[in-house]
Amino acid sequence: MSYSVGQVAGFAGVTVRTLHHYDEIGLLAPVGRSHAGHRRYNDADLDRLQQILFYRELGFPLDEVAVLLDDQATSRADPRVHLRRQHELLTARIGKLQKMAEAVEDAMEARKMGINLTPEEKFEVFGDHDPEQYADEVQERWGHTDAYAESQRKAASYTKADWLRIKEENEDWMRRLVAVMDSGQEPASEAAMDLAEEHRQQICRFHYACTYEMQTALAEMFVADERYRRNLDKDREGVAAFLRDAILANAVRNV
Numbered sequence: 001m002s003y004s005v006g007q008v009a010g011f012a013g014v015t016v017r018t019l020h021h022y023d024e025i026g027l028l029a030p031v032g033r034s035h036a037g038h039r040r041y042n043d044a045d046l047d048r049l050q051q052i053l054f055y056r057e058l059g060f061p062l063d064e065v066a067v068l069l070d071d072q073a074t075s076r077a078d079p080r081v082h083l084r085r086q087h088e089l090l091t092a093r094i095g096k097l098q099k100m101a102e103a104v105e106d107a108m109e110a111r112k113m114g115i116n117l118t119p120e121e122k123f124e125v126f127g128d129h130d131p132e133q134y135a136d137e138v139q140e141r142w143g144h145t146d147a148y149a150e151s152q153r154k155a156a157s158y159t160k161a162d163w164l165r166i167k168e169e170n171e172d173w174m175r176r177l178v179a180v181m182d183s184g185q186e187p188a189s190e191a192a193m194d195l196a197e198e199h200r201q202q203i204c205r206f207h208y209a210c211t212y213e214m215q216t217a218l219a220e221m222f223v224a225d226e227r228y229r230r231n232l233d234k235d236r237e238g239v240a241a242f243l244r245d246a247i248l249a250n251a252v253r254n255v
């Protein structure tokens with residue numbers, strides 16, 4: 001049985017032009033011709049084409065492919081030797097692709113906080129605070145949770161304008177919290193607890209569904225972790241402790 005160039009192109013997923021080129025350079029010259037002079041390919045030609053495409057997939061240039069196949073055809077080596085050679089090449093190719101995949105994963109990890117901003121934009125939004133500074137720690141502690149996954153999905157969708165809007169809303173909230181403190185009100189006051197509730201709602205809208213239990217856990221961390229405490233207290237000394245107490249009081253109010 002023989003096949004036309006169009007049929008072979010369809011079998012192999014290549015173009016007719018490619019097959020013509022392989023014929024012109026002597027890489028794959030079909031053994032037959034029709035009465036009209038058209039190329040006709042037999043099963044041996046298809047086997048050779050399969051080998052060509054195999055080596056091309058591995059990145060071999062056509063001249064090297066020709067040498068490999070001609071050596072195979074003229075040698076008396078056991079066909080299993082050639083198969084072993086192909087297996088070695090495939091294994092090497094898999095290793096290379098794995099390294100490429102790991103490089104892509106590293107790039108993904110670098111963006112796992114979802115903050116897709118240029119360095120200039122990041123500074124404009126966050127100032128000296130690097131939101132990705134503790135990305136590895138965050139993933140290690142909460143990467144298995146639904147809240148983390150939701151936060152990643154939301155953060156990855158935010159533009160610079162979104163981040164600026166979030167920043168502006170948070171700064172307004174912080175000014176009002178400091179004003180409540182300066183007025184001498186207690187953390188368990190209505191005003192302070194309302195701001196604690198607003199803090200929880202902000203987390204829900206911008207990051208993840210935050211329950212009262214989750215918020216109280218965050219509140220304890222605001223005080224216990226020096227990094228969080230220092231960041232909160234930069235606007236006014238004692239903010240972290242005041243907010244923690246207001247959050248706890250608000251959680252009790254909403255039990």
